[in-house]
Amino acid sequence: xxxxxxxxxxxxxxxxxxxxxxxxxxxxxxxxxxxxxxxxxxxxxxxxxxxxxxxxxxxxxxxxxxxxxxxxxxxxxxxxxxxxxxxxxxxxxxxxxxxxxxxxxxxxxxxxxxxxxxxxxxxxxxxxxxxxxxxxxxxxxxxxxxxxxxxxxxxxxxxxxxxxxxxxxxxxxxxxxxxxxxxxxxxxxxxxxxxxxxxxxxxxxxxxxxxxxxxxxxxxxxxxxxxxxxxxxxxxxxxxxxxxxxxxxxxxxxxxxxxxxxxxxxxxxxxxxxxxxxxxxxxxxxxxxxxxxxxxxxxxxxxxxxxxxxxxxxxxxxxxxxxxxxxxxxxxxxxxxxxx
Amino acid sequence: xxxxxxxxxxxxxxxxxxxxxxxxxxxxxxxxxxxxxxxxxxxxxxxxxxxxxxxxxxxxxxxxxxxxxxxxxxxxxxxxxxxxxxxxxxxxxxxxxxxxxxxxxxxxxxxxxxxxxxxxxxxxxxxxxxxxxxxxxxxxxxxxxxxxxxxxxxxxxxxxxxxxxxxxxxxxxxxxxxxxxxxxxxxxxxxxxxxxxxxxxxxxxxxxxxxxxxxxxxxxxxxxxxxxxxxxxxxxxxxxxxxxxxxxxxxxxxxxxxxxxxxxxxxxxxxxxxxxxxxxxxxxx
Numbered sequence: 145x146x147x148x149x150x151x152x153x154x155x156x157x158x159x160x161x162x163x164x165x166x167x168x169x170x171x172x173x174x175x176x177x178x179x180x181x182x183x184x185x186x187x188x189x190x191x192x193x194x195x196x197x198x199x200x201x202x203x204x205x206x207x208x209x210x211x212x213x214x215x216x217x218x219x220x221x222x223x224x225x226x227x228x229x230x231x232x233x234x235x236x237x238x239x240x241x242x243x244x245x246x247x248x249x250x251x252x253x254x255x256x257x258x259x260x261x262x263x264x265x266x267x268x269x270x271x272x273x274x275x276x277x278x279x280x281x282x283x284x285x286x287x288x289x290x291x292x293x294x295x296x297x298x299x300x301x302x303x304x305x306x307x308x309x310x311x312x313x314x315x316x317x318x319x320x321x322x323x324x325x326x327x328x329x330x331x332x333x334x335x336x337x338x339x340x341x342x343x344x345x346x347x348x349x350x351x352x353x354x355x356x357x358x359x360x361x362x363x364x365x366x367x368x369x370x371x372x373x374x375x376x377x378x379x380x381x382x383x384x385x386x387x388x389x390x391x392x393x394x395x396x397x398x399x400x401x402x403x404x405x406x407x408x409x410x411x412x413x414x415x416x417x418x419x420x421x422x423x424x425x426x427x428x429x430x431x432x433x434x435x436x437x438x439x440x441x442x443x444x445x446x447x448x449x450x451x452x453x454x455x456x457x458x459x460x461x462x463x464x465x466x467x468x469x470x471x472x473x474x475x476x477x478x479x480x481x482x483x484x
Numbered sequence: 485x486x487x488x489x490x491x492x493x494x495x496x497x498x499x500x501x502x503x504x505x506x507x508x509x510x511x512x513x514x515x516x517x518x519x520x521x522x523x524x525x526x527x528x529x530x531x532x533x534x535x536x537x538x539x540x541x542x543x544x545x546x547x548x549x550x551x552x553x554x555x556x557x558x559x560x561x562x563x564x565x566x567x568x569x570x571x572x573x574x575x576x577x578x579x580x581x582x583x584x585x586x587x588x589x590x591x592x593x594x595x596x597x598x599x600x601x602x603x604x605x606x607x608x609x610x611x612x613x614x615x616x617x618x619x620x621x622x623x624x625x626x627x628x629x630x631x632x633x634x635x636x637x638x639x640x641x642x643x644x645x646x647x648x649x650x651x652x653x654x655x656x657x658x659x660x661x662x663x664x665x666x667x668x669x670x671x672x673x674x675x676x677x678x679x680x681x682x683x684x685x686x687x688x689x690x691x692x693x694x695x696x697x698x699x700x701x702x703x704x705x706x707x708x709x710x711x712x713x714x715x716x717x718x719x720x721x722x723x724x725x726x727x728x729x730x731x732x733x734x735x736x737x738x739x740x741x742x743x744x745x746x747x748x749x750x751x752x753x754x755x756x757x758x759x760x761x762x763x764x765x766x767x768x769x
Contacts, residue, residue: 211493212493212494212543214543214544221494221495223491223494225491250738250739251739253738255752256492256737256738256739257490257492258492258739259490259491259493260493360766363766363767363768364766364767389739389741390740390741390742391734391735391739391740391741392734392740393493393547393734393735393740394546395543395544395545395546397544400543400544402493402543404740407734407740407741407742409741409742414732414742415731415732415742416732417730417731417732418548418569418570418573418732419569421705423731423745423768423769424768429768433744433768436746436766437744440746440747441744441746441747444746444747445747
């Protein structure tokens with residue numbers, strides 16, 4: 145079912161949701177846009193072709209999060225997992241929503257549910273913003289996803305002229321839009337053909353067929369040395385990545401809190417052991433880990449590529465390393481020259 | 485909280501009942517912990533299998549993984565031997581009977597005991613990594629478990645006699661008729677009656693038969709590296725050689741990301757792997 149929301153009514157819609165929900169939407173914060181609580185309509189940036197700098201994964205896995213509060217000396221805990229107020233996350237790009245579904249396979253597994261993740265997921269309604277103007281750095285279709293994919297979304301918006309066409313995808317999503325007029329058959333066709341056209345016009349950045357097998361074969365190759373030479377090891381590619389989820393657990397002694405912080409495989413200390421041994425001592429191994437995780441190990445785990453093609457790592461890398469070029473050249477490396 | 489109210493990041497409240505030095509240089513200390521709440525105890529032993537590990541946890545000091553060094557039948561306690569390495573283990577070493585400590589676990593897969601039923605066990609350990617092998621040996625020793633396995637050979641090496649762990653108990657193993665014990669130290673010492681030499685050489689000397697046998701190797705990487713080829717030389721198939729790995733860990737439940745070797749997480753898919761499984765993984769160790 146597709147509903148129609150006039151653009152001029154959006155302000156009022158978001159305001160009315162705010163009565164019952166915490167509403168998050170991409171807004172300008174200092175120089176760049178970010179998902180923050182909805183304050184002012186004029187600051188909304190969700191129509192920008194450039195995605196938010198920080199992916200919305202932070203709304204489920206905050207950059208820093210308290211796991212426990214404890215009473216010193218007694219080793220006693222205070223529970224801090226609290227169910228948040230129901231919330232609407234508005235204007236999420238399909239690549240980022242897709243990424244959240246990938247992270248569900250890490251944090252919401254049968255064997256071990258991460259309660260901090262789950263309470264935030266369960267409390268959220270995610271409204272997607274389809275990409276009618278993909279950027280040059282976008283490559284979602286290359287990795288098997290798409291600019292209007294539904295995964296992880298409760299509703300998806302397609303923008304045409306002065307209207308938002310809202311495809312309702314779940315019961316949760318439906319509850320927000322039933323008061324709106326439905327689209328006609330013709331309008332629905334128009335929406336779907338636009339979606340298809342945009343998708344088909346996105347260039348393919350690299351070939352993914354047999355990519356995993358190719359990468360697995362060149363694990364010991366010098367190629368990783370070559371591509372890691374210009375890397376500074378700053379970790380921005382992983383911090384801004386919507387599918388990166390690694391975290392560190394540390395105790396904040398002054399606040400009596402045990403917290404988790406985003407961590408990154410691009411740092412030496414990430415895998416440094418107490419004995420001094422480090423399985424990934426140089427940027428060669430660390431760059432390899434980042435790429436292999438996304439383009440090989442994720443496939444072992446769930447059969448999907450663990451990169452949704454959002455392009456943030458390409459846009460924000462300070463030395464201009466482009467994951468698309470790295471993968472392209474990796475797949476052309478001859479595996480015969482393995483030096484093991 | 486989740487539906488079943490379980491938060492895998494919350495440590496189980498425990499306290500120390502016994503703490504004693506294991507080595508004469510005081511670098512190794514053993515702690516026996518008991519549960520503050522009996523419900524946690526029942527839950528723990530419902531799930532515990534030798535070869536698993538736990539995260540020991542002290543608020544304000546940190547958390548780190550340690551292999552369990554006791555078998556379930558030994559009593560309602562959990563034993564760990566901790567080597568003093570960094571700030572956290574230094575703090576643990578100051579704990580004495582009565583002090584509280586948190587624990588998360590049991591974690592990891594443990595030894596595939598069901599798969600080993602009816603087999604000869606060749607247990608090869610070096611240094612403080614022997615702790616989980618000690619748990620395994622203790623498990624096998626129980627009269628109810630002993631018939632599950634055929635011959636039992638234990639080879640245990642340490643740098644010096646002073647670094648040999650669980651001395652008194654292991655001394656009594658020489659009197660047992662249902663097992664062989666071979667202890668070794670790296671360099672000769674006066675009054676040392678057992679093997680002298682590195683573990684791989686002792687394994688070659690003892691030369692255990694691969695017939696209907698599995699070999700379990702735990703030790704420092706350098707020992708493991710040189711022992712595995714000896715076993716292969718003796719005729720052990722890669723599917724019958726097992727080892728337990730370790731890496732830097734944080735969550736212990738396959739979420740924080742850092743302990744992977746290729747697609748496998750040591751905390752969740754391991755720490756016990758067969759050589760056949762390891763051979764299929766990239767050299768990311």
